[in-house]
Amino acid sequence: MTPTVVLPVIIGGLYAAGVYLLLDRSLTRVLLGFLLLGNATNLLLLSAGGAAGLAPILGVSDPEEMNDPLPQALILTAIVITFGVAAFVLAMIHRSWRLVKQEVVGTDEEDRRVAARKGTDADELDPDDLAPGDRPAGHADSLPRGADDDPGELPADDVDLPAGVR
Amino acid sequence: MSSVLAPLPVLLPLLGAAGALLLAHHPRAQRALSLLVLAAVVGVSFTLLFMADAHGATAVAVGGWPVPLGIVLVVDRLSALMLVVASTVALGVLVFAVGQGSADRDEDTPLSIFHPTYLVLVAGVSNAFLAGDLFNLYVGFEILLMASYVLLTLGGTAPRIRGGITYVIVSLTSSLLFLAAIGLVYAATGTVNMADLAVRLADLPEGTQVLLQSMLLIAFGIKAAVFPLSAWLPDSYPTAPAPVTAVFAGLLTKVGVYAIIRTQTLLFPGGALDDLLMWAALATMVIGILGAVAQTDLRRLLSFTLVSHIGYMVFGIALGTTAGLAGAIFYVAHHIAIQTTLFLVAGLVERQGGTTSIDRLGGLARRSPLLAVLFFVPAMNLAGIPPLSGFIGKLGLLQAGVADGGALAYTLVAGGVVTSLLTLVAIARVWTRAFWRPPTQAPVDDTAAAAAAAAGPAGHAPDAAGPADGELSARQVAWRRHARVATAADPDIAPAAGAVRALRPLPRTMVAATAALVAVTVALTGVAGFLYGLADRAAGDAVERTPYVESVFDGPAAGDAR
Numbered sequence: 001m002t003p004t005v006v007l008p009v010i011i012g013g014l015y016a017a018g019v020y021l022l023l024d025r026s027l028t029r030v031l032l033g034f035l036l037l038g039n040a041t042n043l044l045l046l047s048a049g050g051a052a053g054l055a056p057i058l059g060v061s062d063p064e065e066m067n068d069p070l071p072q073a074l075i076l077t078a079i080v081i082t083f084g085v086a087a088f089v090l091a092m093i094h095r096s097w098r099l100v101k102q103e104v105v106g107t108d109e110e111d112r113r114v115a116a117r118k119g120t121d122a123d124e125l126d127p128d129d130l131a132p133g134d135r136p137a138g139h140a141d142s143l144p145r146g147a148d149d150d151p152g153e154l155p156a157d158d159v160d161l162p163a164g165v166r
Numbered sequence: 167m168s169s170v171l172a173p174l175p176v177l178l179p180l181l182g183a184a185g186a187l188l189l190a191h192h193p194r195a196q197r198a199l200s201l202l203v204l205a206a207v208v209g210v211s212f213t214l215l216f217m218a219d220a221h222g223a224t225a226v227a228v229g230g231w232p233v234p235l236g237i238v239l240v241v242d243r244l245s246a247l248m249l250v251v252a253s254t255v256a257l258g259v260l261v262f263a264v265g266q267g268s269a270d271r272d273e274d275t276p277l278s279i280f281h282p283t284y285l286v287l288v289a290g291v292s293n294a295f296l297a298g299d300l301f302n303l304y305v306g307f308e309i310l311l312m313a314s315y316v317l318l319t320l321g322g323t324a325p326r327i328r329g330g331i332t333y334v335i336v337s338l339t340s341s342l343l344f345l346a347a348i349g350l351v352y353a354a355t356g357t358v359n360m361a362d363l364a365v366r367l368a369d370l371p372e373g374t375q376v377l378l379q380s381m382l383l384i385a386f387g388i389k390a391a392v393f394p395l396s397a398w399l400p401d402s403y404p405t406a407p408a409p410v411t412a413v414f415a416g417l418l419t420k421v422g423v424y425a426i427i428r429t430q431t432l433l434f435p436g437g438a439l440d441d442l443l444m445w446a447a448l449a450t451m452v453i454g455i456l457g458a459v460a461q462t463d464l465r466r467l468l469s470f471t472l473v474s475h476i477g478y479m480v481f482g483i484a485l486g487t488t489a490g491l492a493g494a495i496f497y498v499a500h501h502i503a504i505q506t507t508l509f510l511v512a513g514l515v516e517r518q519g520g521t522t523s524i525d526r527l528g529g530l531a532r533r534s535p536l537l538a539v540l541f542f543v544p545a546m547n548l549a550g551i552p553p554l555s556g557f558i559g560k561l562g563l564l565q566a567g568v569a570d571g572g573a574l575a576y577t578l579v580a581g582g583v584v585t586s587l588l589t590l591v592a593i594a595r596v597w598t599r600a601f602w603r604p605p606t607q608a609p610v611d612d613t614a615a616a617a618a619a620a621a622g623p624a625g626h627a628p629d630a631a632g633p634a635d636g637e638l639s640a641r642q643v644a645w646r647r648h649a650r651v652a653t654a655a656d657p658d659i660a661p662a663a664g665a666v667r668a669l670r671p672l673p674r675t676m677v678a679a680t681a682a683l684v685a686v687t688v689a690l691t692g693v694a695g696f697l698y699g700l701a702d703r704a705a706g707d708a709v710e711r712t713p714y715v716e717s718v719f720d721g722p723a724a725g726d727a728r
Contacts, residue, residue: 022339027331034338041346048353071352074301078345081308085338088315092331099324105335106328108401114460 007047014040027093027103031086038082045071045078171217172226172239174210175249175292178203183285190278197264200281204257204288211253215246219700223707223717225298225361233718234359238298242714243704244495245295248424251499252295255416255506256288258683262510263409265675280320287313287413294421298718300348300358303425307344307389311337314418317410318402325405333402340388347381354378361718364432364711372438379434383443386429390422392480393450396473400457403472404465404522408513411465415472416506420498423479430483431491431708443484444574451477451585458592464512464522464600467592471548472505474585481578482563485570491705493562496698500547500555500690507544507683514540514672514680515600527600537672538601540680544687545597549590555690555697560586562698 014036021033049071054061056069097103182203189196218224223242227233263280290310297303315337319330352358354374355366367375384395391399399419403411430443454474461467479501482494512522518534519527531538547554560582567579690697707713 022335030335034335034342037339037342041342041349044346045349045352048349050353070358071349074348074352074358077301077305081305081312081341084312085315085334088312089331089334089338092319092327092334095319095322096324096327096331099322099327105331108328108332110404110463110466111401114462114466117460 004051007043011040011043011047014043025104027089027096027105030105031089031093034089035082035086038078038086042075042078042082045075169224169226171210171214172224172241172296173228175207175214175253176239176289176296178207178210179285179289179292183282183289186282186285190282193267193278196278196281197267200260200285201257201264203285204253204260207288207292208250208253208257211246211249214241215243215250217241218243218246219703223713225718234357234362237302238359238361238718239296240298240361240714240718241296242717243700243707244424244427247495247499247700247704248295248420249292251502252291252417252420253288254686255502255683256284256291256413258679258686259409259413259416259506259510260284261682262412262513262676262679265673265677265679266407266409266513279316283313283316284413286310287317287417291417291421295424297360299360300351300363303360304341304344304348307421307425308341310418310421311341314414318406318414320407320410329402329405332398336388336398340385343381343388344385347378347385350381351378359718360428360432361715364715367433368436375434375436376438379429379439382429382433383426383439386422386425387446388422390419390426390480391450391473391476392426392446393453393473393477394446396450396454396476399473400466400469403469404463408510408516412506412509412513415469415509416502419472419476420502423476423483423494423498426480427483427491427494427708430486432711432714435709435711437486440484440486441574443480444578447477447480447484448578448581449477450474450480451581455585455588455592459588459595461592462523462525464515464524464527464596465509467524467596468505468508468512471589471592474589475501475505475548477585478560478563478582481582482566485566485575486709487566487570488702488705488709489566489569490563491708492698492702493559493566495701495704496555496562496694497559499697499701500559500687503683503687503690504544504548504556507680507687508541508548510676510680510683511537511541511544514676517676518672519600524596524599528603529601531601532604534672536677536681540677540684541601542597543684545593547687547691549593550586551590553691555687555694558691558694558698 018033018036018040021029021036024030024033049068053067054065056066056072093103096106100106182199185199185203186196189199218241223240225233225241226239228237228239231237263284267280287310290306290308290313292306293309294303294306297306315330315334318333319326348358351363351367354370355363357363357366367378370378388395388398403414406414430437430440451474454470454472454477458467458470458474461470475497479494479497482490482492482497485491514537515527515530516522518537519530521527543554547556550556550560564579564582567575567582
């Protein structure tokens, strides 16, 4: 029952690679980074159970040499959760690709607009006097008319109702 | 008795969610079921609160497993109080959402997923409040986060996907950090039961303790939106439908605050990181509210005030005294109600005025006096105008800060006063522009309509011709209905055609739900004496720690649970 150096090294490597990928703007890389981080965390939980032992089944193994079963139960739960969330993120990436033909983390336009504003008191500003770029954006009635609410420019995606639902 | 009741706030919504899924094609029955379930949860929560207040904390070993091994649900004054406020607010928001759904006549839209998801969200929140071990807390977080991912991206429009991706990635990172912290805690102590940990963590070397504590605090700080971990919130919340934003703003960040309270009092009572938390609280308050002052969009402005006022709660927790903690707990209860109400009012404003940009709104006070009152009362409450509950909470926190007497505490007191004042500034800007100025000074109705009319022939040719010629394909009709529902309380898109935006009547159910929540926030002021006493007792329990630990080890109602 000696501690192993292999697991910590793998955990560290996975964390490093996962964080590197997570910092990327491409969503696919972010997802891969998330998966690496999830695996690293699961290995961390595994090593939290101490050195490896026999399968924790009464009557099969000697209780003295059994592995700690609790971390394994925790890992199972964590794997299921990671898997479910990864599937959801994948769906979102797909959706983002369908909608805007991009799979990068989007820019918050309203945030940029507020940040780029001149240092005047906002109360003094009349939207009429502002350059169009300075006008409030980000909500439906400031979007270019016809871009969003025009069925003619509907991207070919899956927003149709399922036939049975209607 | 409580051994039967304690699991119900988790079980009922989960079973209700399953039932609501089965009733997906029967919208009326689905709505009735969700309302019934949440009403039952509110009733159970109140019962639990009164029992916890009368008899002290109780623990339930779910499934009858012996205590440090199995899952334990703990009901003490703090968790019961959180449950009561959370379930009440959730019920109010659900009524609002039902009203909005019927107003939009979306009885046959794909949004039948809303009710089951909403119930799962409530189950997750309840589970997080009741969890007696760290891993169950993690599971509670994951349940509510998973539901929140779906709710935030409801309808899947481009802005929601953009905001949702940020939210999901940030939440995932915090969850993984939390999970890693659980692994390290288990490696160091051999248990994840919080009562057990309260005893064992004290034996660890100081450095290990600080490492574990800071990992947990960072994970919870992201969820609670404590600066510098708060940037995700104003980015993602405003894109969601009004009821979703409202319930997120009320509940989700407060679950993080609740977890911070447990970490700081039960697990790591030494106060090793209190000074750091103080600075974080100061930065959260001041930077958050400065962000709010700069905004011109009502929902974003409210999101920034939400971040800012989290700072008050962290301030109370960081003080580490009973008085500070009592102030923080009272402020959590107050803020859940108030922030939810304000976001619901923002939803009504968007419905009434067609936008949430305060540069474009105007004259709402004249056009809809009721809406103005509904905004004014909670807004003043948020800013802390006496005698409302926001004032009482802030006063309690400031008194606790002065009682602490340190230089840093006084800095925080000053920061709290400045934040309160700046909140008033931000709120007053909304009031003067959106509500008070004459509608004629709000120029955009005309210009937008004119611009739209100019763009109309080109951009809207299919739109204008479609209905008249009856050429809309079924797909287009479906898409339109989808778009309308997906953008929820979105402004009527119709003004593009007409020159004057018609005044849309507000659906009664939505107004009634909002009014009821406003009444709750005012009632919080009425029962503030009782509530503050309760918060004080809860804080006393939390600082003392023994009631919680003893309830788990001495009185586990293990056998009764079955």
